[in-house]
Amino acid sequence: MPLPTIAIVAFIVVLLIGLVLLLYGVGIFNRLVTLRNRVDNAFSQIEVQLKRRHDLIPNLVETVKGYMKHERETLEAVINARKQAVGGLSNAASDPSNPEAMAMLAGAEQGLSGALGRLFALAEAYPDLKANQNMAQLTEEITTTENKIGFARQAYNDSVTEYNTYRQTFPPMLFANAFGHTRDRELLQFEDENLNEAPKVSFEK
Numbered sequence: 001m002p003l004p005t006i007a008i009v010a011f012i013v014v015l016l017i018g019l020v021l022l023l024y025g026v027g028i029f030n031r032l033v034t035l036r037n038r039v040d041n042a043f044s045q046i047e048v049q050l051k052r053r054h055d056l057i058p059n060l061v062e063t064v065k066g067y068m069k070h071e072r073e074t075l076e077a078v079i080n081a082r083k084q085a086v087g088g089l090s091n092a093a094s095d096p097s098n099p100e101a102m103a104m105l106a107g108a109e110q111g112l113s114g115a116l117g118r119l120f121a122l123a124e125a126y127p128d129l130k131a132n133q134n135m136a137q138l139t140e141e142i143t144t145t146e147n148k149i150g151f152a153r154q155a156y157n158d159s160v161t162e163y164n165t166y167r168q169t170f171p172p173m174l175f176a177n178a179f180g181h182t183r184d185r186e187l188l189q190f191e192d193e194n195l196n197e198a199p200k201v202s203f204e205k
Helices: 003-065 072-094 099-123 133-168 172-176
Strands: none
Touching (some): 072 099
C-alpha cells in the first residue's frame, strides 16, 4: 500500500476515534447536566413547601398568643426559629450546591421543628385554644405541609444520590471537573424526623 494511502487511512482512523470520543464526551456532559437540573428542580420543590411552612407560622403565633399570654418565651422561640429558617432557606436557594448552606438550612429547619413541637405540646393545656377553629385549620395546613416537605426531601435526596453516583463513576469522573461539575451535592439530612411528622395535637372539645 503506497505511503500516501496509508497516511490517509491513518488520518481517517484517528478522525473516527476523535469523533467517537467527542460524542462520548458530549453524552457524559448532557447526562451530568440532566442530573444536576433534576437535583435543582427537586430542591425547588422543597423550597416551595418550606416557604409555605414559614408563611403559616406568623398566623399560628397570632392565633395562639391571645390564649398563651404566659408562654412568651415559647412564642419568641418560634419567631426566632422561623427567622433563622427563612435565612437558611434564602442562603441555600441562592446556591444549593454549597454544602455549608445546605447544612445551615437543615439545622435551621430542625430548630424550627423543635420550637413548633414545644408550642403544640403547650397548646394541650389550653382547652379554649384547642377548640379554636382557626387553630384547628392552621394545624391541619401545617400537618399537610410537613408531609409534603417529607416527600419533597426524599425526592431531592434520591436525585442527589443519582447525580453523585454518576459523577463518581468511571469514566464520567474523568470529565466532570472539566465540565464544571466540581463537587458532589449534599443530601438534606435531619437528626430527627420532626419535619415528616404531623404535630401530635388533638383539638377535640
